[in-house]
Amino acid sequence: MIEEKLIVNSERGNLLTELTKSMSECVSFYFSVAFINFSGLQLLLDPIKEAADRGVKGKIITSTYLNFTDAKALEKLKEFCNVDLKVFVTDKELGFHTKAYIFEYSDSYKVIIGSSNITQSALKSNIEWNVEIISKHDANFIKDVLKEYDYLWNTSVDADADFIKRYEDFLKNIQGSGWRKQLIYENSEYIVPNRMQKKATENLERLRYYGEKKALVIAATGTGKTYMSAFDVKRFKPKKLLFVVHREEILRKAKETFEKLLPNEGYTFGLLTGNQKQKNVDFVFSTNLSINNCLYEFDREEFDYIIIDEAHHATSSTYQRILEYFNPKFTLGMTATPERSDSYNVFDLFDNNVALEVRLHDALEDELVIPFHYFGITDIDAVDLSDVSIDNIAEVTKRLKVNERVDFIIEKMNFYDFDGEKRKCLGFCASIEHARYMSDEFNNRGFKSVYLYGEDSSEKRTQYINRLENDQDELEFIFTVDIFNEGVDIPSVNTVLMLRPTNSPIIFIQQLGRGLRKHANKNFLTVLDFIGNHNKTFLIALALNGSRYYDKESLKVAIATGFANIPGCTHIQMDKISQERILAQIDQENFNSLKYLKEEYYEFKQMNQGRIPYLLIDYLKFDGAPDPTKFISKEKSYLHFLAKVEKEEELKRLLSYEPFEAIIKELSSKLPLKRVYDFAIIKYLLDHDEINLQQAKNEILKLVKHVDEDSIIHAFEFLNQDYYDRLQVVNIPKIFSYQNGLVVKTELLNNILQNDVFRQYIEDIVSYGIFRYEREYREEYYGVPHFKLYEQYQMVDAALLSNYRKTHSSFRGSGLVVNGKEFFLYIDLHKEENIKDSINYKDKFIDPGHFQWQSVNNTSQHTERGQDLVRNKQRGVNLHLFVRKYKEIDRGKTEPYIYIGKGNSIKYEGNKPITVLLELEHQIPPVLYTELTEKV
Structure with missing residues (x-):
């Protein structure tokens, strides 16, 4: 029996994943590829080493075709005792184009043949087609493949030290001539903007x-x-x-x-x-x-x-x-x-x-910076940080100053190597004392190193940076504390060592960013992170995940899938011990507890140079900053949260003025924005007494490409509190009034805005809401209902975003809510076990393009509602699907739903309830599909 499949690099996976999995299961392997670059080989170093640890041997053939194979990659492969390496030497008449990966198992062979060489792009991001065939040992196809491989092996030369040296010298001689480089005449008329x-x-x-x-x-x-x-x-x-x-x-x-x-x-x-x-x-x-x-x-x-x-x-x-x-x-x-x-x-x-x-993920996706290869390495047992606060710098430093750890760092550094001729490395340390120690110990072991800290003169910094960048200078390492976190540009840095416990996603991203600048002599950045057993290890996952929102499930899936949501050639790999340690911490942590939120806040305050971040927009400064809307959810407004954690009398005094307190609670309750129209209108009204339809349209179109008039009118009505329930109307002050086609600022708000301090905080909420909306939704128009695929929503949001003209708080309770021809299906994929429902709901994904949904147990096909569900397309009914994995992950925090688009009924059965098979108008992206369907 023969099994076949096509492997392409996409969101669904890539060739690297397939090779890594195959190497972990095979009994031997045989590769034949035209080119091997170090950029691709580095991604396979651990799989090759793990194969060696299992006693698995392999043969690899590559070639000198077009001189694209790196001599450095050949040297690295020679370090593995389980790999026999040969090189097919080409000439002008004879080329070498094979790209074949053969894996032997106890009763079968897997053969992958296609277009991919061993480079980071070919393994992860290029448009490549590779066909995988699995067949029995005695199949004619397998016999032909092995026969051809043996022929190539016998006609190739051993890649011994002498051959590699001659090849390396040859490459160096032709490098200066530009023979290997593609020359482009850059005419300024044809320089086009990137995305x-x-x-x-x-x-x-x-x-x-x-x-x-x-x-x-x-x-x-x-x-x-x-x-x-x-x-x-x-x-x-x-x-x-x-x-x-x-x-x-x-x-x-x-x-x-x-x-x-x-x-x-x-x-x-x-x-x-x-x-x-x-x-x-x-x-x-x-x-x-x-x-x-x-x-x-x-x-x-x-x-x-x-x-x-x-x-x-x-x-x-x-x-x-x-x-x-x-x-x-x-x-x-x-x-x-x-x-x-x-x-x-x-x-x-x-x-x-x-x-x-x-931000970082945008820059990686648009290829504005180079990819990075991150290796999370479990620190040695001799370094125990489990019982020490990572803010206790003196004690952390003392525990990190271990000679055995220095040897371990150097061992891993030599194993993973770097891109380029000379290593240019920044090592981030816990303290000045730690940086000095690392520099001394590296120098003692023959690695030219210096250390820098904040009080060093700019001349000294410039001198060391220039030496590091100079290929002829022996300096390879600069150890530092925080001075290279941001603002210092060293484009040629090709290695970053994370040598301190990570206590801030912001600092982690800044340190990572020091090596991501594009440079002619590097294709990727090597990042080695030595992960200890301190209790905040999971912050690494927050930094690397880079998601706008996170919960335990999305983080756990990201870790388990090697952060598959990271774009391009970037590669993130954590060893098993680090993965398990981080997953255990995530399970134990409550991301919405006051204790955790306070810790997040204090860490951010420290990043803010110890100043209280009074404004929400302070959190827009840094990639990796906490989400302040979590603070708002806890205490109804950011100022209330500040007053609680800082115990500042001035804040308490401000909040004691009830009209101001009520207004900031009301505005804060709308964050994060799901449509920007309302806040665009409010922003204008902070400086004007009234706004008409045309002026509102003008303000909104500064932020988005298009807006429909009915949505603007609905925003006017919403600001007029037309859709508030009785309790809201009683408890929430009226700050805008809609009459005669105008929204007018009330006297209450006008009086509040006369006070500069009050005004500053109100403007801040409005500005933050608009900035964050722009970041997450860009300038696109999403129509009515105003839903963006794969964003998070609460049930009540659908009322606002579909221009519902009744009390919005009525959008709750049932799993199906209706506004005219717009039907909103809210689905919990995993029901709580303690809920004894008369129906065992069968809501589930069949595959990325199909979803099975079951109506509530009193719905019959013969009713109008039933017909709308089972014949939705013919009856002009739009079925919008919102799903969440669990109703609650952290105690006391109800999870939002993720909008997965519209679905159409293609098959149905049963009554009370009806089971409907829906074909989704948009296939679920692989990373999200994995997150929603798999348990970690």
Whole structure:
């Protein structure tokens, strides 16, 4: 019997997963591939080692075809005693194209033949077709494959040390000639924006069209913000432009970028710095200090367009003078980290308009940064952190300073190796003392190392960074505490060592980000994380998962599937002990307990330089920050949560004023937003007494591409409390009134807004709601009902999002709620065992494209309701499916549902209840399907 299947790299899986699984089960293996790069081999190092530990041997043939095989990969393979390695030497007439993976089992062979070589892209992300065939030992096909393999093996040469050295020398000799490189003539007319740049420029254009004069773009270092700004300038066509940044080296690079992208537009370009005073040009590139020194030599309207790079510095006094003096048609801020100082908020400086925000997962998906290969390694037993607080830095340092651990780190570092000729590594340590110790011990073992900390001069930092980047310098390691978390750019770093316990997802992501900058001499970043037995190990999973929302199930599935939701060639692998340790911690932790929320808050406060984060938008600064809506859920508003954890009298005094307290509770209850229309209207009304339909449409279209008029009217009615139940109307103050086609701000709200402190907190809730909506829903129009696939919703949300014109709180209770022809099916996939229902519901996925649903037990096919369900498409009824795995995961927290789109009845049976087979209009993505259907 022959089994066959097609393997492609997609969300459903990839060739790497198939090879890893096959190697863990086979009794021997045989590979024949044209190319082996180290980028792909590193992903197979553990499977090869585990095969060796089981006594499994293998043969590998590769080739010199087109000189694409890495000599480094050959050297690495020679370290394995269970692998025999040969190389087929090609010439001009004879090529070598095989891509075959053969696995022998006790009674069968598995053969995978297709298009994939051993490179990270071929194994994980390229468009590749590979056919897998499983057949008995005596099948003719298997005999032919093995015969051909033996022929290739016998005509290939042994990859001994002498051969590899000759091949390596040959590659080095041709490298300088550029023979291996693909030369591209880069004509500026044909440089096109990447996906991030295109989205940003479209959003900026829309904001300007609707009258906005300022905007902010948030994107990680190395993602192309300067190019993006040049593309927008090309579209805007200013007569005169000012580009401001605090560092001269950034300024010069920016000028070069603009000159490259705008060569034939007739513009002149000049620098305004300490040494150069080129003021009379069209595009002035200036440091903040230089433009300050000659500010009044320019007219206030001199520049049409001003760009503030590294805009988190714009809260300083020099930038404030620039922004206050000039009156351009448009101002663009660009930053990787939207920090805020005590006195100013960077979002406010740009009128709270965020044109685009690119976080780590977005950057990986858009290939704005390089992939990383993360290996989570269980630390040695001699390092015991189980009974110590990871905030006790002195004790943690003492326990990490173990010579045996240094040897273990070096052993793993040598095993996994790195991409490139020279290792360029940042090691993140627990303290200065720990960094000094690691540097000393590495030097003692022959690895050139230094350590840096916050009080070292910038000259010293620059010197060490330059030495690390210099391929001829022997320096390989810089050990540090937190100074490279952000803001320092070392593009050629190819290795990161996580040597301290992770106590913050934010810091973890910042440290990871130090090595993700694209560089000509690296294809990926190697990350080695030494995972101890401290009680916050699970925070690593939060950082790597990168999801907007998480619960125990999604985290556990992510860990079990090797974080399959991570895009591209990025690879995340944890050893079994670390996986089990993290899974056990997740099971024990209650993510919604006050204890856990306080710990999250205090950790974030520490990241905020010890300052109380008074505003919700403070949580937008960092990738990996806690979700403050969890704090709101616990205490009805963020200020109430702050007052509880900080015990600050001033906050308690503010909240003692009942009208203010009631208003912030009311606005906070709407977070996170599921549609932005209501808050767009509220934002306008904070500065105006009333708003009409056209003005509301104008404000909404600053944020989204389209809006229908009925939804705007429904938003007006909703703000008028038309759909509140009696209890809500009694307890919630009326802050807006809808009459004669206008929404009017009430006197109560107007009076509250006269107080600057009250106003600041109200504006913060509104701004946070809009920013977060933009991040999660982008500028898309989702129609009516306003549902985005695979987002989370509560039952009552469907009333708002389908323009339901009765009391919204009536959307609860039954698993089926109806608004006209829109039917909403709410489904718990796993029923609680203690509920004794007369019906054993059979709601389940049949496969990613089909779902079996059972109606409540009093529904008959012969009723109108029954006919709507079983013949929904013919009767124009839309069946919207919302599913959740469990009703409750953490104690006291009801889980939301995930919207999986519409389904259509294709088969049905029974009465009271009716069992319906629904064909889904959108197949469930593999990662989500796994999460919803598998138990971990």
